[in-house]
Amino acid sequence: QTETGRARIEEAIAAGYAAAQATGGGKNADYIPFLASVPPDLLAVAVVTAEGQVFKTGDADYAFAIESISKVFTLALVMEAIGASAVHEKLGADPTGLPFNSVIALELHQGKPLSPLVNAGAIAAASLVAGSDAESCWASILDNQSRFAGRPIALSPEVNSSEQATNFHNRAIAWLLYSAGTCYSDPMRAVDVYTRQCSTLVTTVDLATMGATLASGGVNPVTKERVIAGDHVAPILAEMMMEGLYTSSGDWAFNVGLPAKSGVGGGILAVVPGKLAIAAFAPPLDDAGNSVRGQVAVAKVAEILGYNLFRP
Ligand code: GLN
Numbered sequence: 001q002t003e004t005g006r007a008r009i010e011e012a013i014a015a016g017y018a019a020a021q022a023t024g025g026g027k028n029a030d031y032i033p034f035l036a037s038v039p040p041d042l043l044a045v046a047v048v049t050a051e052g053q054v055f056k057t058g059d060a061d062y063a064f065a066i067e068s069i070s071k072v073f074t075l076a077l078v079m080e081a082i083g084a085s086a087v088h089e090k091l092g093a094d095p096t097g098l099p100f101n102s103v104i105a106l107e108l109h110q111g112k113p114l115s116p117l118v119n120a121g122a123i124a125a126a127s128l129v130a131g132s133d134a135e136s137c138w139a140s141i142l143d144n145q146s147r148f149a150g151r152p153i154a155l156s157p158e159v160n161s162s163e164q165a166t167n168f169h170n171r172a173i174a175w176l177l178y179s180a181g182t183c184y185s186d187p188m189r190a191v192d193v194y195t196r197q198c199s200t201l202v203t204t205v206d207l208a209t210m211g212a213t214l215a216s217g218g219v220n221p222v223t224k225e226r227v228i229a230g231d232h233v234a235p236i237l238a239e240m241m242m243e244g245l246y247t248s249s250g251d252w253a254f255n256v257g258l259p260a261k262s263g264v265g266g267g268i269l270a271v272v273p274g275k276l277a278i279a280a281f282a283p284p285l286d287d288a289g290n291s292v293r294g295q296v297a298v299a300k301v302a303e304i305l306g307y308n309l310f311r312p
Helices: 003-021 067-082 084-091 104-108 119-127 134-149 157-164 168-180 187-198 204-215 230-243 246-255 292-305
Strands: 044-049 054-058 200-202 260-262 267-272 276-281
Touching: 003 044, 003 054, 003 276, 003 292, 044 204, 044 292, 054 204, 067 084, 067 119, 067 134, 067 187, 067 204, 067 230, 067 260, 067 267, 084 119, 084 230, 104 168, 119 168, 119 187, 134 187, 134 200, 134 204, 157 187, 168 187, 187 200, 200 204, 204 230, 204 267, 204 276, 230 246, 230 260, 260 292, 267 292, 276 292
Parallel strands: none
Antiparallel strands: 044 054, 044 276, 260 267, 267 276
16 A cells, blocks of 8 residues: 555544444344453444555454354365355355345245355354364364464454353254265354354454455455455355345445345455455344444445445
């Protein structure tokens, strides 16, 4: 970035932060006990460019649970292992139009998950991670998240035990998949691994770096390591555009026009292919499970920088 480019991004994240700070509403996720206890006033915005420049403001070094944003990276890992067309065939690429943990889409489609970015498809994705047991699958998921972030990512034992003790609904989803032949490992192993992948701690800067690795065609722009094949970026971003914000994915596409992914920990990440990634963190969520202030911040940054994939 030139000096003016840097100044524009700094101005944009400051404006995104201010717009988010002026927005109220929403409520921390409370179905996972740990998430209910996170201070709701935390707020951070970060941008990492495809050249590896880092911009941040607010609580950008506060580490929070990655939750559903992890689905993007396990999808990427599985795509490396089995290829894009097998992912498309097994996990789908359509929006469900239903809440992230709905079982109804499974019932309507003979147990085939429609998207790897809702719980059913993400648990099926976790079941496709190669490994002889849960520990070896988990090791490759953690290594993959770390390579996207450019630093060692770690599990929060606190978040993980809170989720493992309460994930009955996800276990039911795994058994439904298994009965339909669409869970490709022991179902309880798949949920165990999926629950752990949601329980790692990331900062807003980590999220933006993970997104920038997609923005720069699969190479982490900070460490310069190739993390995934360049050809896999477009289908991953397509999945994010279709289902990244659950039942408000269409609203987000209409208003912002960028592939994005949210998590119930309060994180949100958007990718501008070839340019940069924008991440934000603020715990209170809307009814769809997306960070209220995080959406405002990311949308504002994108608007100020003039990024919308659908704008000619
Ligand atoms: N671990 C959470 C769950 O499976 C993740 C959900 C989310 O972030 N939307 O319920």
